[in-house]
Amino acid sequence: MALLLVLVTVMALVLIIGTLWETCQPGWEESDLGRVRYKAGLLAESGFALAMHPDIEPGDVALRQGFGPEQEIRVLITSEGGRIPVNRLTDERWRVALVELFVLWGMDAATASIATESLADWIDDDNEVLSNGAENAFYSSLDRPEFPANLPFTSLEQMLFVQGMDEVARFQPMWRNYFTIHSDGLLDLNAAEWEAIVAVTGTTQDSALNFVAVRNGDDGIRGTIDDYQFIDMGEVQALLGLSENEYAEIADLISLDSTVIRIESEGRYGDFKETRVLLATESGNGWSPLARFRN
Ligand SMILES: [Ca+2]
Numbered sequence: 189m190a191l192l193l194v195l196v197t198v199m200a201l202v203l204i205i206g207t208l209w210e211t212c213q214p215g216w217e218e219s220d221l222g223r224v225r226y227k228a229g230l231l232a233e234s235g236f237a238l239a240m241h242p243d244i245e246p247g248d249v250a251l252r253q254g255f256g257p258e259q260e261i262r263v264l265i266t267s268e269g270g271r272i273p274v275n276r277l278t279d280e281r282w283r284v285a286l287v288e289l290f291v292l293w294g295m296d297a298a299t300a301s302i303a304t305e306s307l308a309d310w311i312d313d314d315n316e317v318l319s320n321g322a323e324n325a326f327y328s329s330l331d332r333p334e335f336p337a338n339l340p341f342t343s344l345e346q347m348l349f350v351q352g353m354d355e356v357a358r359f360q361p362m363w364r365n366y367f368t369i370h371s372d373g374l375l376d377l378n379a380a381e382w383e384a385i386v387a388v389t390g391t392t393q394d395s396a397l398n399f400v401a402v403r404n405g406d407d408g409i410r411g412t413i414d415d416y417q418f419i420d421m422g423e424v425q426a427l428l429g430l431s432e433n434e435y436a437e438i439a440d441l442i443s444l445d446s447t448v449i450r451i452e453s454e455g456r457y458g459d460f461k462e463t464r465v466l467l468a469t470e471s472g473n474g475w476s477p478l479a480r481f482r483n
C-alpha cells in the first residue's frame with residue numbers, strides 16, 4: 189500500500205515536472221503556439237453551440253465544464269443591451285448620462301462633456317459644433333480633414349479618433365466594455381454595470397449596487413443559475429428609488445429584455461485562453477448571428 193502511494197506520488201511529480209519543463213522552454217515554437225491557440229479557439233467555438241442549445245438556460249452548469257485538467261469551456265450568456273448605445277448620443281438624454289458615467293470614472297465634468305459632445309458631433313449628420321464638441325474644423329486643424337464621419341460608428345475602435353476619447357481611455361482602460369454599436373438602443377437593466385445604471389437612471393450609487401446584488405442572486409456571482417431576472421418595471425422603479433417623474437424621463441431609454449443576446453465563450457487549453465464573442469438577435473425560429481469577434 190505504502191509502495192503504491194510512493195509510486196503514485198512519484199508519477200505525479202514526474203508529470204508536474206514534465207509539464208513545468210515544457211511550459212518553461214524559452215522560444216516556444218511558433219507552430220506550437222498556433223496549435224494551442226487553435227485548440228483554445230475550437231473550445232470557445234463549441235461554447236457557442238452549447239449556449240445556443242434550446243435546453244440551456246443562462247447560468248446552466250453545462251456552460252462551465254472541463255475536459256480533464258487541460259481543457260475547459262466557460263460561457264457567459266448575457267445581453268448586449270447592458271452597454272451604452274454610442275450611436276444614440278444625438279439624443280441629449282444619452283449625452284447627460286454619458287457625462288455622468290465619465291464623471292463616475294473620475295473625469296471632471298468639463299473633460300467629460302468634451303468627449304461626450306465630440307462623440308455626438310461625430311455621428312450627427314450636421315457640421316454645427318455642440319458647445320464642447322468637435323466638427324470638421326477641429327479635425328482639419330489636426331490634419332485629419334476626413335473626420336468626423338457624420339455617420340454612426342461601425343466599430344468601437346473608431347471612437348478613439350474622437351476628441352477627448354484619449355482622456356476617457358486614460359481614466360477607464362476598459363471603456364470598450366461599456367459601449368455597443370449592436371444593441372437595440374436601450375439600456376438593459378438586467379445586464380448593465382452599476383455605473384451605467386446610475387448614469388442613465390439617475391439613481392444613487394447605493395441603490396444601483398444593491399440592484400446589481402439582487403440580480404446576482406444569493407451566491408453573489410453574475411452568470412450563475414441563481415441570477416435574478418427583473419421582469420417588472422414597477423419593481424425596478426421602487427428598488428432604484430425613482431419618482432414617477434424621474435422614471436417617466438428615462439422610461440424609453442431602458443428595457444429589461446434586450447433583443448440582442450451576447451455570448452462570451454472562453455476556451456482554455458493548458459495555460460492558453462481564447463475568448464470569442466457572438467452577438468445574436470432573436471428571429472422567428474431561433475437566433476440569427478449579428479456579429480462575431482475575438483475579445
Ligand atoms: Ca457632425
Ligand SMILES: [Ca+2]
Binds near residue numbers: 308312314315318
Ligand atoms: Ca454637430
